[in-house]
């Protein structure tokens with residue numbers, strides 16, 4: 001049984017990141033507990049992707065410490081699965097092979113790989129497209145393949161870097177609802193970046209607002225909106241109150257970042 005004192009799923013302690021003389025992040029400390037769905041919002045260029053890339057182990061902090069599942073990254077962390085804005089699929093592989101790719105790397109048998117891939121193809125609603133190539137799919141379908149591929153690998157932590165930003169509003173809404181359902185079933189630890197406050201309120205259990213660059217945590221908000229987060233919730237007084245609050249915090253930082261760039 002999990003002990004109540006177990007380490008957070010992700011822990012950033014006094015993390016700073018410089019690129020040459022430019023400081024992207026400044027003294028960020030943040031603990032994400034297992035099963036939390038944390039959404040990060042903040043002005044463009046405030047270091048959100050930098051933070052996610054460092055959690056995944058693609059990059060390292062200049063100072064401070066990042067631990068995932070109680071262990072410091074020594075390279076790309078196999079416990080983390082990342083979904084990018086641009087789908088990052090292998091164009092020469094079918095949907096099925098794209099989803100099963102990581103399983104092949106784990107030396108899973110062919111039959112097991114096919115079963116596992118099919119399970120996640122069904123979960124994201126792509127039955128019938130197993131043998132299709134990415135170029136034959138719409139943007140929304142490709143992003144569902146990318147999500148299924150990460151889920152099939154069963155990572156402890158899922159990281160999403162603006163995954164729905166390039167999609168039309170209807171597709172985005174469908175994928176948001178699918179992701180909420182998957183989260184409710186699997187309770188993975190998720191860190192998700194978006195520029196949409198509505199998306200943050202729909203998906204998250206907790207919302208982090210970052211300052212203008214160098215990025216720091218300026219607000220840490222518990223999203224107590226009830227589920228399902230449908231149209232009724234979106235019209236509730238609490239929703240509007242949270243939205244207003246987050247909007248003011250983000251807006252102040254966007255103004256600061258524009259003024260700093262001027």
Ligand SMILES: Nc1ncnc2c1ncn2[C@@H]1O[C@H](COP(=O)(O)OP(=O)(O)OP(=O)(O)O)[C@@H](O)[C@H]1O
Nearest residue numbers: 019022024042043044045046047048049050051213
């Ligand atoms: N590899 C890199 N080398 C140099 N500078 C970088 C690198 N990666 C990011 N930066 C810079 O660090 C800052 C933070 O970038 P980052 O992409 O993390 O911001 P962001 O908040 O994700 O932005 P956006 O919302 O626009 O995607 C930016 O000024 C960016 O130009």
